[in-house]
Amino acid sequence: MIPAAFDYTAPSTVEEAVGALAEAGEDAKVLGGGQSLLPVLRMRLAAPTTLIDLGKVAELRGVREDGGALVIGAMTTHYDVQRDPLVQQHAALLARATDTVADPQVRHRGTFGGSIAHADPAGDLLAPALAMDTEMVIAGQGGRRTVAAADFFVDYFTTALEPDELLVEVRVPKHTGWHAHYEKFNRVAQAWSIVAVAATVRVEGTSIAEARVGLTNMAATPVRAHAVENALVGAPATPEAIRAAAAHAAEGTSPTSDGNADADYRQHLARTLTGRAVTAAVSG
Amino acid sequence: MRISVTVDGTKYDDDVEPRTLLVHYLREQLGKTGTVVGCDTSNCGACTVHLDGHSVKSCSVLAVQADGCEVNTIEGLERDGQLHPMQQAFHDNHALQCGFCTPGMIMQSLDLLADNPNPNEHEVREGLEGNLCRCTGYQNIVRAVQDAAGKMSPGAGPEVERVANEVAGRHSARTPVSSGGE
Numbered sequence: 411m412i413p414a415a416f417d418y419t420a421p422s423t424v425e426e427a428v429g430a431l432a433e434a435g436e437d438a439k440v441l442g443g444g445q446s447l448l449p450v451l452r453m454r455l456a457a458p459t460t461l462i463d464l465g466k467v468a469e470l471r472g473v474r475e476d477g478g479a480l481v482i483g484a485m486t487t488h489y490d491v492q493r494d495p496l497v498q499q500h501a502a503l504l505a506r507a508t509d510t511v512a513d514p515q516v517r518h519r520g521t522f523g524g525s526i527a528h529a530d531p532a533g534d535l536l537a538p539a540l541a542m543d544t545e546m547v548i549a550g551q552g553g554r555r556t557v558a559a560a561d562f563f564v565d566y567f568t569t570a571l572e573p574d575e576l577l578v579e580v581r582v583p584k585h586t587g588w589h590a591h592y593e594k595f596n597r598v599a600q601a602w603s604i605v606a607v608a609a610t611v612r613v614e615g616t617s618i619a620e621a622r623v624g625l626t627n628m629a630a631t632p633v634r635a636h637a638v639e640n641a642l643v644g645a646p647a648t649p650e651a652i653r654a655a656a657a658h659a660a661e662g663t664s665p666t667s668d669g670n671a672d673a674d675y676r677q678h679l680a681r682t683l684t685g686r687a688v689t690a691a692v693s694g
Numbered sequence: 695m696r697i698s699v700t701v702d703g704t705k706y707d708d709d710v711e712p713r714t715l716l717v718h719y720l721r722e723q724l725g726k727t728g729t730v731v732g733c734d735t736s737n738c739g740a741c742t743v744h745l746d747g748h749s750v751k752s753c754s755v756l757a758v759q760a761d762g763c764e765v766n767t768i769e770g771l772e773r774d775g776q777l778h779p780m781q782q783a784f785h786d787n788h789a790l791q792c793g794f795c796t797p798g799m800i801m802q803s804l805d806l807l808a809d810n811p812n813p814n815e816h817e818v819r820e821g822l823e824g825n826l827c828r829c830t831g832y833q834n835i836v837r838a839v840q841d842a843a844g845k846m847s848p849g850a851g852p853e854v855e856r857v858a859n860e861v862a863g864r865h866s867a868r869t870p871v872s873s874g875g876e
């Protein structure tokens with residue numbers, strides 16, 4: 411199908427983009443990579459009056475270092491994130507999760523910032539963003555503000571972004587030398603996660619010194635498995651100890667039941683996939 | 695809106711509505727019907743073309759987003775009536791039945807080889823994850839891609855190499871990964 415008519419503008423700086431967004435009013439939409447928005451427009455599930463395309467805003471692309479953090483521009487594509495040497499070195503969990511997103515064509519266009527702003531509960535980059543304590547840098551008419559991932563994801567497809575604000579970049583604290591794995595459970599090619607687990611651990615000698623675990627699609631927003639993290643710290647990096655810690659993965663969660671999985675099955679998956687993710691991380 | 699796009703080596707200046715999808719621009723305004731539409735959900739990959747050297751689903755890109763860019767489609771692959779080695783390999787290996795998925799399969803296979811010139815079977819299947827085929831069961835498609843990879847590798851013979859190099863040359867515009875440009 412063909413989208414309903416809209417006006418289109420392609421600013422070349424963040425300032426111009428913020429101005430255009432304010433001017434176009436609340437029925438305007440930001441266009442990132444378009445890999446979620448254009449399918450929605452084609453189905454006519456939304457009909458914004460104006461699209462503000464960030465594709466020509468060069469300052470929103472690329473990965474740089476800033477002290478103890480990596481700064482990833484919102485318009486950096488999944489393809490570029492996957493291959494970026496800084497991401498590989500300091501945020502391996504993000505690279506592994508991005509590998510599982512969609513398919514090569516979608517990864518060439520879709521962006522890290524677009525995924526975060528879209529906030530689909532089955533999106534694969536939200537749990538890594540939460541687990542690594544990232545911060546979202548947001549621009550609006552009044553200037554810039556920073557929101558921690560834990561406060562950014564509010565509800566299904568809902569974030570702390572106001573309609574007149576842009577996500578500019580994501581600050582990822584460096585996890586240099588941490589091992590990581592993203593364990594995604596789905597049934598067919600290109601499919602979204604039924605449940606997935608993002609795990610990154612720092613191993614010292616034969617035991618786990620620090621651990622971060624995030625769950626995908628166990629609630630309206632990504633969930634942090636703190637009980638698992640606490641049980642892993644100081645534990646030996648053995649399958650038995652990891653399995654015992656993973657048994658806590660579903661504590662405090664109340665996932666939905668839908669055509670893909672019932673709630674109790676999702677909880678079972680969370681425990682099983684957490685065990686697999688941490689085991690793969692420590693041995694990888 | 696006025697756009698300027700190079701498609702299969704020819705430059706076009708055209709007026710398009712902002713809502714025009716790239717695939718509709720190619721088919722309806724330029725008459726390049728080799729690229730097809732197979733779904734409404736961005737899943738099938740039949741519409742795959744290369745945009746500045748990277749494969750994209752042309753049903754999920756606006757024509758205005760291609761302004762100033764280079765687009766390569768299935769129609770630009772043959773040279774002087776001679777099939778591109780990837781097209782020839784699909785023919786030789788019976789990698790198509792109805793043929794509807796084939797333009798997208800071939801364009802995505804070329805993208806895969808640009809990143810990984812010698813993929814194993816698993817890597818071919820992963821690389822074609824975004825392309826669906828209702829007919830073949832994929833076995834012969836995987837064979838064709840591996841056959842083409844062998845034939846497009848250096849030392850495969852002057853004619854095959856010439857065509858393969860021309861296609862590979864288009865990929866040289868690929869950006870280094872962390873510079874942030876496209």
Ligand SMILES: Cc1cc2nc3c(=O)[nH]c(=O)nc-3n(C[C@H](O)[C@H](O)[C@H](O)COP(=O)(O)OP(=O)(O)OC[C@H]3O[C@@H](n4cnc5c(N)ncnc54)[C@H](O)[C@@H]3O)c2cc1C
Pocket residue numbers: 439440441442443444445446447448449464484485510511512513516519520521522523524525527528532533534535571575576577578600601602603735736737
């Ligand atoms: C076939 C298919 C399969 C997919 N499978 C997966 C999958 O398995 N896992 C997964 O995680 N994703 C998947 N995706 C989605 C993909 O990752 C998208 O790239 C992503 O959801 C959105 O990123 P985008 O840049 O394309 O954003 P767009 O589609 O351009 O935008 C999405 C939303 O975010 C807003 N937005 C975008 N950028 C900004 C910004 N900088 N500031 C403020 N708002 C912004 C837009 O206004 C819009 O509301 C799939 C998509 C397709 C088509």
Ligand code: FES
Pocket residue numbers: 730731732733734735736737738739740741742751752753754
């Ligand atoms: S037509 Fe199906 S993905 Fe484009």
Ligand code: FES
Pocket residue numbers: 789790791792793794795796826827828829830
């Ligand atoms: S040959 Fe018919 S869809 Fe692939």
